[in-house]
Amino acid sequence: MRPVVCRVVSVARELKDVTTLVLEPPADEAPFTFLPGQFNMLWAPGVGESAISISGSADEPRRIVHTIRSIGPVTQALCGLNRGDELAIRGPFGTAWPVAEAEGHDVVFVAGGIGLAPLRPALLHVLARRNRYGRVALLYGARSPADLLFQKDLESWRGRFDVTVEVTVDRAEAGWHGRVGFVTNLVDLPQLSPSESVAFVCGPELMMRFSCRELARRGIPTDRIHVSLERNMKCGCGLCGHCQLGPVFVCKDGPVFPLREVASLVTVREL
Numbered sequence: 001m002r003p004v005v006c007r008v009v010s011v012a013r014e015l016k017d018v019t020t021l022v023l024e025p026p027a028d029e030a031p032f033t034f035l036p037g038q039f040n041m042l043w044a045p046g047v048g049e050s051a052i053s054i055s056g057s058a059d060e061p062r063r064i065v066h067t068i069r070s071i072g073p074v075t076q077a078l079c080g081l082n083r084g085d086e087l088a089i090r091g092p093f094g095t096a097w098p099v100a101e102a103e104g105h106d107v108v109f110v111a112g113g114i115g116l117a118p119l120r121p122a123l124l125h126v127l128a129r130r131n132r133y134g135r136v137a138l139l140y141g142a143r144s145p146a147d148l149l150f151q152k153d154l155e156s157w158r159g160r161f162d163v164t165v166e167v168t169v170d171r172a173e174a175g176w177h178g179r180v181g182f183v184t185n186l187v188d189l190p191q192l193s194p195s196e197s198v199a200f201v202c203g204p205e206l207m208m209r210f211s212c213r214e215l216a217r218r219g220i221p222t223d224r225i226h227v228s229l230e231r232n233m234k235c236g237c238g239l240c241g242h243c244q245l246g247p248v249f250v251c252k253d254g255p256v257f258p259l260r261e262v263a264s265l266v267t268v269r270e271l
């Protein structure tokens with residue numbers, strides 16, 4: 001897939017190490033269509049390329065949104081971009097959260113840390129078509145109040161009467177009046193019908209493993225629990241084998257998988 005050079009039209013410093021970039025494709029390019037859960041390869045000139053999930057709404061094809069945590073050379077360069085800069089992207093790649101299959105079901109989103117970013121397009125999709133779904137809940141955990149992503153979104157989703165939003169932090173700070181504890185503790189809270197529910201889970205692998213275990217314990221079938229996996233990637237499109245995890249290539253068979261397919265693999269570190 002050929003790279004497309006986009007313009008950075010806005011930059012939001014979400015957290016001290018997390019930045020959201022809104023990109024606009026060139027006017028002469030076809031609108032950028034993607035499915036919630038897919039990712040792009042973002043190229044930092046002279047540094048390298050990274051897989052970054054799309055964190056914006058799939059209903060807005062002229063705005064390509066990425067939320068990036070600066071952890072190394074490429075992500076540091078991407079987080080340093082400013083409004084008006086250009087950025088080459090390839091994509092979209094990978095599998096999607098099965099939002100259409102989830103219609104008619106209760107839907108629970110379980111997010112840890114920056115894992116809320118890859119889930120955000122699916123949540124926006126569901127909220128924009130709210131009458132097609134049963135009960136909807138977002139369970140979100142972060143390390144501390146200062147690490148909570150998309151705080152404006154959280155407030156606005158909380159203000160709705162048709163979605164349950166539960167937020168917890170591992171460590172409280174002065175002034176925090178919310179829940180303290182791991183996100184796995186929240187799984188018991190929402191009034192969902194487990195046999196009627198679909199779960200979308202994204203975050204650190206340890207958090208996903210324990211959350212999935214709790215969701216399954218509550219009775220959600222493992223083929224209706226979906227996780228998004230991250231592995232180091234090079235090509236992003238099934239050519240280099242860099243992201244291989246057992247029999248699957250995370251870039252093209254994933255990143256979104258039904259838990260049933262990858263339950264035995266999520267304990268495997270980078271190969």
Ligand SMILES: Cc1cc2nc3c(=O)[nH]c(=O)nc-3n(C[C@H](O)[C@H](O)[C@H](O)COP(=O)(O)OP(=O)(O)OC[C@H]3O[C@@H](n4cnc5c(N)ncnc54)[C@H](O)[C@@H]3O)c2cc1C
Binds near residue numbers: 076229230255
């Ligand atoms: C499908 C997919 C979607 C992603 N979506 C996002 C996103 O929305 N936002 C975001 O901030 N990041 C996302 N990532 C992670 C992002 O690709 C890496 O953080 C980035 O490539 C790191 O590059 P770097 O040069 O900055 O750091 P590096 O120097 O390459 O890495 C820094 C450290 O992080 C580890 N690391 C790098 N990549 C990964 C990875 N994929 N999984 C686990 N550990 C890794 C390295 O081993 C090293 O210890 C995603 C990754 C994948 C595969």
Ligand code: FES
Binds near residue numbers: 237239241242
């Ligand atoms: S990143 Fe090359 S095969 Fe997946």
